[in-house]
Amino acid sequence: MKAAIITIGDEILIGQIVDTNSAFIAKLLDKIGVEICEMISISDNKQHILDTFNNFQNKVDLVLITGGLGPTKDDITKKTFCDYFDDVLVVNNEVLAHVTQIIEGFYKRKITQLNKDQALVPSKCTVLHNLVGTAPGMWMKKENTVFVSLPGVPYEMKYLVENEIIPKVVREYKRPYIIHKTILTYGQGESMVAERIENWENNLPEFLKLAYLPSPGRVKLRLSARGTNKEFLEKSIQENMTSLSKIIGDIIVGFDEDETLEKVLGSLLTQQNxxxxxxxxxxxxxxxxxxxxxxxxxxxxxxxxxxxxxETKMAVLGIPEDLIKEYSVVSTEVAKQMAINVKNIMKTDYAIATTGNAGPLKGDSNSELGTVFIALATPNEVIIEEFNFGQPREKVIDRAVIKSLEILRKEILKNV
Structure with missing residues (x-):
């Protein structure tokens, strides 16, 4: 089963808001075996919407549209639906009763005609009742393609997708299994990881696909399997993940998209008290x-x-002025003292300290841009490492954060 996702709204196209709806919808559809072929954002323009509908007609099984269902004049999705399906708008009494209850019962104000117009829907559509808002969803089929219109307000869209769309698709369509497994690695770049696992990747079966998802300091590896035998797919993924762990187990942190490094560290620190x-x-x-x-x-x-x-390093952390003058604020010595002092101030088992030149200016140090010293004070010693993360500034900061957490994890694991 193939699907496309359309987001309607000029506010998205001009960057005023970020489209998070498409990602949410895609993730849920993927879990039930629906293949997402395309995601697009389009303007609040009737002809543009009609042209987009025509482009997807009979090319995908399902088109989900978010946005344009409000009560104001710039929300034109319902009228455009009527044009595309050669239909007319009619009042849905169940929706009208629901809207009236929200406006007069909850908000305690008299319902207006604009509010009442929320109950207008195409006569041929299947209404998807929106219990958390006033704009109903609309399910309509033309030839081989179903078009579903959803409100753009995220919490209303999420309610309808979870409680109406997903159950309806599961009931009415036969779908393959799509299984994903994410492997989280830290400490090596994409090219280095790819080089280490090249032979393993080349020997993956055809129904297993590998994707690299890099970001500063970490690389996610996503294994995807598609087929009709769920047990076989899960077994194959597990076997290949086991063999992968033997190759790069030293940089693997977890095996779940939500199992982030900070969550792993939280578990380790909690377990060890x-x-x-x-x-x-x-x-x-x-x-x-x-x-x-x-x-x-x-x-x-x-x-x-x-x-x-x-000044704050001296006044709050208690770093001696003489130490800073002798070695500069970006130095092994200052990083070490920062870690020791905050550990003592906070009375903790571990303490991380960072000092560096993130850029674009050098500040109070002559160290090269991108230079960062990371110190970790443990119950027994202080570990200090020097790095140069280059530029730009954002990259330096992100890499320093990830590397700090990575150093902490490696040290904690020595005691496991």
């Missing part, structure tokens, strides 16, 4: 932000000092 703090300069608190993004981080994360300026 250990705590962590950070003293950040060039990373500006981003390490602390990532660590605390994990639910339950308060069990192991005690705090951070973002000592961005030289």
């Amino acid at each position: 250990k705590t962590i703090s950070t003293a950040e300069s060039c990373t500006g608190g981003k390490i602390a932000q990532i660590l605390t993004s994990v639910s339950g981080a308060s069990r192991y994360f005690k705090g951070s000092i973002v000592s961005y300026s030289t």
Whole structure:
């Protein structure tokens, strides 16, 4: 089964908002074996919408459209549906009762004609009732293609996809199994990972596909299988992941898209009943932000000092002025002292410290742009490493954050 996703809205095309709806829809359809052929964003223009519908007609089984279902004049999707399906708008009494209840019962104000117009739907459509909003979904079929119109408001769209679209597709269509498994690697770039697993990749069976998903400091490997025998596909993926682990097990952190490095670290610290703090300069608190993004981080994360300026390093972290003058703020010695001092201040088992020249200016140090010192204070010692992550600034910061967490993970694993 093949599908396309269309997002309607000028606000997307001019960059005013980001289209997150398509990604959500695609992920859920993929889980039930629907192949996404195309995603596009188009303007609130009647002819453009009609042309797009025509382009997908009989080329895919399912077209999902989000946006353009509001009560204002710029929302034209329902009228365009009528033109495409040679239909007329009629009042759906069940939708009208629901809209009235929301406006007069919940918001406590008199319903307007614009609100009532939300209950207008094409006479031939199957109405998808939206219990969390006022705009209903519409399911209509022309020849071999089903067109489904959904509201653009994310929480309303999500409700309809999860509670109406997915169950209906599962009931009415026969689909293959599509299985994905993600392998998370940290510490080596895409080309190096590819070189290490070249022979393994070349020997994958035809029904297994490998995709590289790189980002600064990490590479996700996604294995995808498509077929009619779910048990066979799952067994094949598992066997190939086991053989992959023997090749690059040293850089594999996890085997799930949601099993991020920060979640792995949270689990390790919790299991060992250990705590962590950070003293950040060039990373500006981003390490602390990532660590605390994990639910339950308060069990192991005690705090951070973002000592961005030289004065803050001295006044808050207690770094001696003489040490800074002798070695500069971007140095092994200062990074080491930052880690030691924040560990003592926060009374933690581990402490990470970063100091460097992220760019584009050098600041209070003459070190090369991209230079970063990362220090990790452990219960027994202080580990310091020097890196040059190049430019631009964003790359330096991201790489420094990932490398800091990677160093911490390797050290914690020594005690497992």
